[in-house]
Amino acid sequence: MKTAELLKKLLVKLPSVVMAVIFIQNGLTKVFNSGQLDKVIKNQTVLILVGVLLLIATCLFLFQKTLLIGTVFLSLYMCFIVCVHLYKGKPIEVTALIIVATIFAAYLRKPELFYQDKLNTQNH
Template sequence: MNKVLKIVLTWLPSFVIVLIYIANGLDKILNPNQTGKVIANSTIMTVTGIFLLISVLLFLYHKTLVIGTTFLALYMTFIVFVHMYKGKPYEVTVLIVIATIFAAYLRKPVLFHK
C-alpha cells in the first residue's frame, strides 16, 4: 500500500501540470485565431499547440523527462515575459514554471543532485 501511495503522490503533480499544458496546447490547435495575443498568426498558434503536446509527451516519458521539462519551462517562462510586457498578472505563470520543475524533481530527483 505504501508503494502505491508513493507512486500516486509522485505522479500527481505531473498530472496536474500535464492537464494545464494539454488544455493550453489543444486550445491553440482548435482555436488558432485568438485575438489579443502578441502573435495573431493562426499557423504559429497551431505549431505552438503541437509543440506543447509533443513537449508534454516528452515530459511524461521517463527517459526524456529532462527535455520535456526544459521545453515546457522555457515556453512558460516566455509566457511570463509576455504577461509582464502586456501588464497582465504573471504570478500564476511563474507558479506553473516552478510546479513543472518541481514535478520533474519528484519523479527523478537524481537529476538535481551532484
C-alpha cells in the same frame, strides 16, 4: 505495505499529471481554437505550431527517459509567457507558479537530475 507503496507512487506522479493536463489543455486550445484567441501573435499558423510543439513537449515530459528535455521545453515556454505578461502589464504570479510546479513535478519523479553524485565528481 502494498498500499503505502502504491500511495507513494501515486503521490509522486500526481503533480506531473496535473501539469500535463494544464499543458495539454493549453496546446489543444492553440491547435483547435487558434482563430478565436486574443494573443500577441495573431497568425493562426504560428499558434497552431506552438500548440503542437507544446503537446510534443508535454509528451516528452511524461516519459521518464525524456523527462529532462520535456521539463526544459515547458519551462522555457512558460518563461517566454512570463516575459509576454510583463510586457503587457499582466500579473505573472500564476505563470511563475506553473514554472515552479513543472520543475517540482520533474524533481519528484527523478530527483537525481537535480544534484550531482559527490562520489562521481570526486573521482574525476
